[in-house]
Amino acid sequence: MNKNWRYSVLGAGALMLLVFGSTMYLLTKRQDAMLRQQEYDQASAVFDVIIIARTWNSRFGGVYVEKKPGLVSSPYLAHPDIRTAAGKAYTLKTPATMTREMSEISHARDGVSFRITSRKPFNPDNAPDPWEDESLTAFERGEKERTTVATRGGKRVFRLMKPLHIDATCLPCHAVQGYKLGEVRGGISVDLPFDEHWELLRKNALYMAGLALLLTALFAGTLYAVIWTLLEKLSRQNALLSDLNHTKDRFLGMAAHDLRNPLAVIYGIAKVLKEDSAGKPHAGLADIVVASAQRMLGLITDLLDVSKINAGRLDLKIADVCVPAFVAEAVHAQTFLAEPKGIAVAADIAPGVGNAAFDPDRMRQVLDNLISNALKFSNPGTRVTVGARRDGPELRLWVQDEGIGISDEDLPKLFGEFSKTRSAPTAGEPSHGLGLAITKRLVELHGGRIEVASLPGKGTCFTVILPQ
Numbered sequence: 014m015n016k017n018w019r020y021s022v023l024g025a026g027a028l029m030l031l032v033f034g035s036t037m038y039l040l041t042k043r044q045d046a047m048l049r050q051q052e053y054d055q056a057s058a059v060f061d062v063i064i065i066a067r068t069w070n071s072r073f074g075g076v077y078v079e080k081k082p083g084l085v086s087s088p089y090l091a092h093p094d095i096r097t098a099a100g101k102a103y104t105l106k107t108p109a110t111m112t113r114e115m116s117e118i119s120h121a122r123d124g125v126s127f128r129i130t131s132r133k134p135f136n137p138d139n140a141p142d143p144w145e146d147e148s149l150t151a152f153e154r155g156e157k158e159r160t161t162v163a164t165r166g167g168k169r170v171f172r173l174m175k176p177l178h179i180d181a182t183c184l185p186c187h188a189v190q191g192y193k194l195g196e197v198r199g200g201i202s203v204d205l206p207f208d209e210h211w212e213l214l215r216k217n218a219l220y221m222a223g224l225a226l227l228l229t230a231l232f233a234g235t236l237y238a239v240i241w242t243l244l245e246k247l248s249r250q251n252a253l254l255s256d257l258n259h260t261k262d263r264f265l266g267m268a269a270h271d272l273r274n275p276l277a278v279i280y281g282i283a284k285v286l287k288e289d290s291a292g293k294p295h296a297g298l299a300d301i302v303v304a305s306a307q308r309m310l311g312l313i314t315d316l317l318d319v320s321k322i323n324a325g326r327l328d329l330k331i332a333d334v335c336v337p338a339f340v341a342e343a344v345h346a347q348t349f350l351a352e353p354k355g356i357a358v359a360a361d362i363a364p365g366v367g368n369a370a371f372d373p374d375r376m377r378q379v380l381d382n383l384i385s386n387a388l389k390f391s392n393p394g395t396r397v398t399v400g401a402r403r404d405g406p407e408l409r410l411w412v413q414d415e416g417i418g419i420s421d422e423d424l425p426k427l428f429g430e431f432s433k434t435r436s437a438p439t440a441g442e443p444s445h446g447l448g449l450a451i452t453k454r455l456v457e458l459h460g461g462r463i464e465v466a467s468l469p470g471k472g473t474c475f476t477v478i479l480p481q
Contacts, residue, residue, distance in 0.1 A: 037224060052171035053160060071108045109139065126203075131198055141199075148202075149199065158174065170205060170206060171207040172203070334373050337366060346381070360400070361401075366401050382452045397415075398412070428449050459479055
């Protein structure tokens, strides 16, 4: 019992760990999705700013800026520089150059970098890395954007890349590369720092896992304490009930034992009076006294048996018994009780039954109870069969009648102490509800079991199964 409830607590704890763990995992995944969405929105905003700046630059065919000391002209343009009449020098900044220089400023300031990349770059530094090259292939298949979390320079970054399509402002510079209007010329990739968010997700996952374990431990601990308290209380109550039950059994045993001797005397005297009063007017009163004393002696004997069984003081005396002779003797003894009701009692012993090991006195009590019950609930002109046969390693003894039967509702309560069914004995015979309870306990003391099958109006069959 203790082991079973501990396993139940462990099972409940494992189930709650699964529930809490799944919940925390889903919350962690949700937070990860929210952070990635936040990074995506920021990267998309950067991309949009770059597109606006590039569109403005390309609309004017590039922008000239004053060439101050240290400023290097683009080596990929045929004529990048111009000089004014006043002698000032200016150099051309194309959309690609402007994008690269904006990225350098952004990366130095916020760690955000971006760049234009293409499979046909003027500047070899704008050649795509493997992920960008894979993304360009996807754009050519019609995809609109690609995202990933990658490690670059030992740090995690969130990467977003979207395609650049050739429009009218691009053709003056890129028509020589063979591009046509609307084609994918390349793409802009945006890299945002993700280390801080990654660390936040890692710590949050550990926190969620710890919280799930803590909640599970609290749940299992509380459940364990509650069940332990209830079991302790139940154990004390069971001990008290057991003591009261033993007290009750001792009281019944003492009362039955003390009543048995005087009742036996009354019964003996009543039988003498019955014989002496034969033919006299008060002979009927003597019959009543004898019958009543006999019923009381039977009840007291049953109470003593119940008391002994419950107290564990009923010792079996196992012997090697000849089963055919044993059954025949039981049938012969009951024949005298069956004759007044016009009921036939017969034996049905299978060949080869032979001997069996059991307590003959107690098993005789079992058969007598079953046959007596069969006679009580059978009508005149019917038959009661007492049988025996071997079934592998088991001995089967059965009593079958053709009586009024037992309803399905009454079958579960047949073997309860002082339990009675709604079926009434056919001749009004008395029944105190202990016979079948004692029968079942006696069979179980032999390590056996008793089975019952019944059809209302057709009869009942009790089968005693004893291991051999």
